[in-house]
Amino acid sequence: MNRFRNMLLVVVPVLAACAMQPGEINLVSSFGEQLAAVDGVTDFQHDGNELTFTGPDGGGGFASWRVRIESTELVSGDGRPLEGHVVSSWYRDGEMIELMGSMYTLPNEFFDTGIAQECYALWDEASNSWDW
Numbered sequence: 001m002n003r004f005r006n007m008l009l010v011v012v013p014v015l016a017a018c019a020m021q022p023g024e025i026n027l028v029s030s031f032g033e034q035l036a037a038v039d040g041v042t043d044f045q046h047d048g049n050e051l052t053f054t055g056p057d058g059g060g061g062f063a064s065w066r067v068r069i070e071s072t073e074l075v076s077g078d079g080r081p082l083e084g085h086v087v088s089s090w091y092r093d094g095e096m097i098e099l100m101g102s103m104y105t106l107p108n109e110f111f112d113t114g115i116a117q118e119c120y121a122l123w124d125e126a127s128n129s130w131d132w
Contacts (some may be wrong), residue, residue, distance in 0.1 A: 004096040022130070024072040026086040029120060030130040038109050057106030062113065066091040082123035084130055090117055114124060 020026060032051050034050060036044040039064065041055040049069035057063035074087040090097040097105050099117050106116060112130030114121070121130035 003067050019129065020128045022084065024074060026119065027072055027130060028069055030132075031069070031086050031088075031115070031119075032083075034113050034115055034132050035110070038115070040109060044052070046131075051079055056107045056109040058109075063092045064094075066094075081125075084091065084123065085118075086090065086119045087118050 024067045028049065029046075032044075032046040032084065035041065035051060036046075036053070036054040038055060041053050044053040051065075051069075053065050054062050055065050068085060068089045068091075070089055071085075071087045075083040075085060097117070099105070110116065119132070123129075124131045
């Protein structure tokens with residue numbers, strides 16, 4: 001029994017140290033995973049700060065998409081959960097989708113999963129993951 005207890009004293013802290021920590025790299029990865037999970041997205045590729053795929057075009061069809069992550073920022077304070085901000089440029093069939101003030105012009109399929117040209121996620125400490 002002592003041997004098992006001693007093993008737990010070593011293994012538990014090591015596992016806790018290996019838990020994913022929030023950062024800009026896993027924020028971008030999580031953004032990509034969220035995007036890849038959108039209904040209708042196929043041929044998803046993630047290369048650094050650029051994501052390409054085929055997906056909904058907003059009119060009932062499909063388009064070739066390219067998303068370029070322009071900036072990321074981690075914001076915390078005042079006892080609030082850590083926020084990860086992502087600003088991205090979106091191109092549908094080679095044409096940039098312009099932001100129109102506070103109006104978004106992307107298909108609803110992306111918004112329904114929390115993804116937009118300017119969006120944020122909250123770090124969930126319980127699951128060690130970003131929540132969009």
